[in-house]
Amino acid sequence: MTELGVALPDLLRLVQAHLFLSGSAVVAALVIGLPTAIMAARNRRVGAPLLGLISLLQTIPGLALLALFYPLLLIAARATSLPIPALGFLPALLALGLYALLPIVRNSVAAIRGIDPALIEAANGLGMTGRQRLWLVELPLGAPVILAGIRTAAVWTIGTATLATTIGQPSLGDLIFSGLQTEDWRRVLVGCVAAAGLALLADFMLALIEGGLAARSRWRLGAGVALLLVATAATFLPIPNATQSKGTARVIVVGAKNFSEQYILADLLETRLRAAGYRTERRDNLGSAIAYRALAAGDIDVYVDYSGTLWADVLRRSDTPSAKAMLVTLAHELARRDKVRLLGGLGFENAYTFAMRRSRAQKLGISDLDSLAQASSKLRLATDLEFLSRPEWEAVERHYHPAFRQARAYSPTFMYRALGDGSADVITAFSSDGRISAMDLVTLGDPRGALPHYDAVMLLTARVAQDDKLVAALQPLIGAISIETMRQANGMVDRDADKRTVEQAAEWLATKMVKPNK
Amino acid sequence: MIHFAQVSKYYGGRGVIEDITLSIEQGCFVALVGKSGAGKTTLLKTINRLIEIDSGAITIDGAAITALPLASLRRRIGYVFQGIGLFPHMSVAENIGLVLRLQGTVAPPERIAELLELVSLPRDLADRYPAQLSGGQAQRIGFARALAAGPSIMLMDEPFGALDPVTRNALGGAYRALHDRMGLTSLLVTHDMSEALLLADRVIVLGGGRILADLPPRALLQYRGDESVRAMLDCVRDQADRLEALSRSAG
Numbered sequence: 093m094t095e096l097g098v099a100l101p102d103l104l105r106l107v108q109a110h111l112f113l114s115g116s117a118v119v120a121a122l123v124i125g126l127p128t129a130i131m132a133a134r135n136r137r138v139g140a141p142l143l144g145l146i147s148l149l150q151t152i153p154g155l156a157l158l159a160l161f162y163p164l165l166l167i168a169a170r171a172t173s174l175p176i177p178a179l180g181f182l183p184a185l186l187a188l189g190l191y192a193l194l195p196i197v198r199n200s201v202a203a204i205r206g207i208d209p210a211l212i213e214a215a216n217g218l219g220m221t222g223r224q225r226l227w228l229v230e231l232p233l234g235a236p237v238i239l240a241g242i243r244t245a246a247v248w249t250i251g252t253a254t255l256a257t258t259i260g261q262p263s264l265g266d267l268i269f270s271g272l273q274t275e276d277w278r279r280v281l282v283g284c285v286a287a288a289g290l291a292l293l294a295d296f297m298l299a300l301i302e303g304g305l306a307a308r309s310r311w312r313l314g315a316g317v318a319l320l321l322v323a324t325a326a327t328f329l330p331i332p333n334a335t336q337s338k339g340t341a342r343v344i345v346v347g348a349k350n351f352s353e354q355y356i357l358a359d360l361l362e363t364r365l366r367a368a369g370y371r372t373e374r375r376d377n378l379g380s381a382i383a384y385r386a387l388a389a390g391d392i393d394v395y396v397d398y399s400g401t402l403w404a405d406v407l408r409r410s411d412t413p414s415a416k417a418m419l420v421t422l423a424h425e426l427a428r429r430d431k432v433r434l435l436g437g438l439g440f441e442n443a444y445t446f447a448m449r450r451s452r453a454q455k456l457g458i459s460d461l462d463s464l465a466q467a468s469s470k471l472r473l474a475t476d477l478e479f480l481s482r483p484e485w486e487a488v489e490r491h492y493h494p495a496f497r498q499a500r501a502y503s504p505t506f507m508y509r510a511l512g513d514g515s516a517d518v519i520t521a522f523s524s525d526g527r528i529s530a531m532d533l534v535t536l537g538d539p540r541g542a543l544p545h546y547d548a549v550m551l552l553t554a555r556v557a558q559d560d561k562l563v564a565a566l567q568p569l570i571g572a573i574s575i576e577t578m579r580q581a582n583g584m585v586d587r588d589a590d591k592r593t594v595e596q597a598a599e600w601l602a603t604k605m606v607k608p609n610k
Numbered sequence: 611m612i613h614f615a616q617v618s619k620y621y622g623g624r625g626v627i628e629d630i631t632l633s634i635e636q637g638c639f640v641a642l643v644g645k646s647g648a649g650k651t652t653l654l655k656t657i658n659r660l661i662e663i664d665s666g667a668i669t670i671d672g673a674a675i676t677a678l679p680l681a682s683l684r685r686r687i688g689y690v691f692q693g694i695g696l697f698p699h700m701s702v703a704e705n706i707g708l709v710l711r712l713q714g715t716v717a718p719p720e721r722i723a724e725l726l727e728l729v730s731l732p733r734d735l736a737d738r739y740p741a742q743l744s745g746g747q748a749q750r751i752g753f754a755r756a757l758a759a760g761p762s763i764m765l766m767d768e769p770f771g772a773l774d775p776v777t778r779n780a781l782g783g784a785y786r787a788l789h790d791r792m793g794l795t796s797l798l799v800t801h802d803m804s805e806a807l808l809l810a811d812r813v814i815v816l817g818g819g820r821i822l823a824d825l826p827p828r829a830l831l832q833y834r835g836d837e838s839v840r841a842m843l844d845c846v847r848d849q850a851d852r853l854e855a856l857s858r859s860a861g
Contacts (some may be wrong), residue, residue: 220681
């Protein structure tokens with residue numbers, strides 16, 4: 093099981109979630125798309141602009157379409173004051189459903205318009221009503237082409253559904269995204285192979301049905317439908333969960349952003365909560381800004397964030413006070429704005445810090461951001477995906493005026509790789525990253541105080557913050573993790589050799605907790 | 611009786627049929643002839659409202675054709691056309707039984723067999739699919755399908771147009787016999803003047819959307835009016851004369 097990088101029951105649960113999401117999206121697209129196509133086929137004046145609009149939707153990248161539904165649903169929830177969830181299944185369903193619309197509508201329109209005009213004349217001449225013509229002639233004769241559209245939609249949707257992970261909906265993308273972050277290529281591969289396998293399976297089933305219809309073969313049609321029913325049943329089959337406690341206590345949703353440290357800490361929180369008798373669920377790979385809003389909206393109950401991130405993103409502040417002042421202000425403001433409770437810091441910082449390879453820094457005589465800025469015209473900067481659009485970067489530019497030869501954004505794993513293989517000279521590393529010591533990097537000082545503090549803090553929703561037993565379960569974590577311990581735990585997961593799973597790293601971290609010195 | 615009162619139809623300002631007034635008695639077999647674009651197909655299709663008229667009125671037995679729901683009107687009128695239009699996903703029996711099915715009844719196998727017999731086809735064709743039929747067989751099924759619900763009026767738009775001459779001749783004769791036996795009122799659109807003269811009780815020659823001549827075949831052969839009508843008749847006569855001469859020289 094660990095050969096796959098994922099336990100089998102967990103993999104099966106992800107397959108189920110993936111199938112359920114993709115299947116629902118295709119069914120939704122069919123329910124909306126088929127009547128739309130019938131209308132468009134009969135009325136060309138409506139048809140042409142409608143098809144144009146649907147084609148336009150298709151040009152939006154899948155990831156962007158998924159991301160766009162988050163603010164749209166937030167606005168909808170605010171406008172209607174209904175409890176519309178902005179994360180998870182609903183936005184994923186809507187985005188994937190829209191995406192599946194094009195092949196279904198386009199093929200259905202072509203199917204209906206492509207029917208021999210003599211047959212339409214016969215249907216009218218014999219006295220069929222519009223509805224009879226549709227059910228007796230147009231749909232049966234168009235069925236193979238319509239089904240081909242559904243096949244295309246199903247294959248696309250199953251592939252695109254892996255992106256649903258980014259908005260908090262479990263799918264096979266969980267394996268791909270977390271594997272990418274922890275450089276566990278087995279997980280990436282298992283996720284890809286499973287998604288491709290599902291797509292092939294769906295294609296095969298629908299091809300059977302399509303061929304059966306076209307050739308009037310009851311055998312093939314029956315086999316296809318039977319397989320489809322089996323797949324549907326499998327989607328709803330309960331899978332025993334070996335790791336979860338059987339308590340009846342309510343489910344606590346633990347969130348995590350999209351990098352190794354977050355997975356490890358979320359695992360640690362989950363373990364403590366389970367030990368205290370709670371049932372837990374995970375929402376992994378939340379975007380940095382989405383995670384806090386998900387907590388404020390109650391979609392997740394607890395997660396770990398960083399003071400500097402909250403300072404800039406939530407409070408919209410660009411000043412850099414002391415770490416302590418920042419925590420006090422944050423605790424007060426978050427409670428006031430969103431009734432979020434800042435339970436306390438874990439004891440280490442995960443700050444943005446500029447880092448270089450030791451040899452290169454020494455050769456160029458760079459030790460802090462001042463000397464870096466002076467040499468910057470010869471240097472190439474690699475950042476994570478968000479840094480260049482963050483206020484921290486503005487602050488660095490304002491205080492030090494660097495002018496890099498090149499500045500490029502990477503997913504964090506590849507940012508370190510870029511430094512390793514020489515395609516970048518400086519990176520915006522994370523101070524708790526295990527790779528800093530593993531790769532022998534030097535972190536550059538910030539004499540002008542441009543970069544704020546990033547204390548790791550536990551955030552709770554008001555709902556769970558009222559639960560004394562829960563708070564007591566998490567309280568011992570306050571101040572219990574040193575920067576060195578966190579770096580080592582992160583390093584276990586991220587390194588190439590002697591790799592550990594997130595679960596193993598979290599277990600190890602639990603044994604290394606220190607008593608806070610008050 | 612079918613009655614047209616000052617019926618016109620325009621396409622883009624041009625009259626395809628203009629100010630047609632005409633009565634067709636029950637039991638009559640009428641052929642509509644004329645060159646392409648003369649308006650004969652348009653005139654035929656106004657009766658079952660596959661084409662809606664722009665002005666005038668059409669009545670069947672005194673009732674306006676617009677008084678009935680469209681589908682009911684069409685189910686009471688048989689319609690056969692050059693494209694035949696048998697549904698490829700339905701068996702012969704299902705095609706024939708279709709109008710009855712549209713009305714919510716089911717044609718029993720004996721009725722299908724009877725209709726196949728009516729158009730001189732063997733009963734065992736019932737389970738075949740249209741792709742397995744010859745052109746002549748397919749159009750015979752087309753006639754059987756049109757006759758299945760017992761219409762009193764049959765509209766035929768070049769029904770033999772796509773068939774070979776031998777089949778065409780046989781099918782034309784067979785339909786004329788059916789017309790007489792069942793007491794149908796038949797309207798046949800054809801561009802073939804000799805077919806019209808040999809099958810119909812009354813030949814209406816159209817040109818430019820108007821009626822040029824409206825006579826029984828025998829009287830039409832004596833016609834001395836409009837030149838284009840005479841040219842069509844001369845063509846038939848000329849062919850007959852040349853055939854006569856050919857057979858005499860062979861004898």
